[in-house]
Amino acid sequence: MIEDFDPQQALLRVCSLDSFQPKPHVTDLTLEARNLFQYVSQNMILRGGHRDAPTFCDLGFIDSILIGRKMPYFIIHEMINATENRRSSLPYGCLLTRIF
Numbered sequence: 018m019i020e021d022f023d024p025q026q027a028l029l030r031v032c033s034l035d036s037f038q039p040k041p042h043v044t045d046l047t048l049e050a051r052n053l054f055q056y057v058s059q060n061m062i063l064r065g066g067h068r069d070a071p072t073f074c075d076l077g078f079i080d081s082i083l084i085g086r087k088m089p090y091f092i093i094h095e096m097i098n099a100t101e102n103r104r105s106s107l108p109y110g111c112l113l114t115r116i117f
Contacts, residue, residue, distance in 0.1 A: 024073060027080035041076075043069050053079045 031050035032041050046054060057078050058068050071079075074095070081088060 022077060022080075024077070027076055030083060031076055031079050040070060043071060046071070046079075050079050050083065053082055057082075 028038070028041060031047060032038065032045045033047045034041070034045055038045065043051060043054060054068075054071055054075060057075060058071075062075060062078065078088075080086075
């Protein structure tokens, strides 16, 4: 994945909890992170089903926005990882469709 991305630190930044929790619920997110999650899950990373448990991809995206990491860098690395893994699909289809 991304070299300077630490999932544990990202969880601590976006969650309002004092300790590390491996599978946070949307109510565990800070208000700012919850609003970003709502926007990201409805406009950038679309998926069906429930939206009460953010994925690590969602949390990484939100954390990148909060700390100011360049989003094209994050998107390109996720796309490279998707091509290397036979079981995954190309991410951000809706986002790329809206851009191009």
